[in-house]
Amino acid sequence: MVVSSPCWACGVTGGADWINVDGTGVLVHNARGRERCPVAVPFDWATGTPLAVLAGAVAA
């Protein structure tokens, strides 16, 4: 019996993993066809810098 922990960011069951998509680290849900977690903040895979600014609202 496999016990997987829920997504730490949004709590969906089935677990989640960070993957590299075009140099950006994004959190995807394992149990939902690798959909991106809508809550987790992506980061620059090379530097580890969070991309919250890019993912957030456009500054005036």
Ligand SMILES: [Zn+2]
């Ligand atoms: Zn999630």
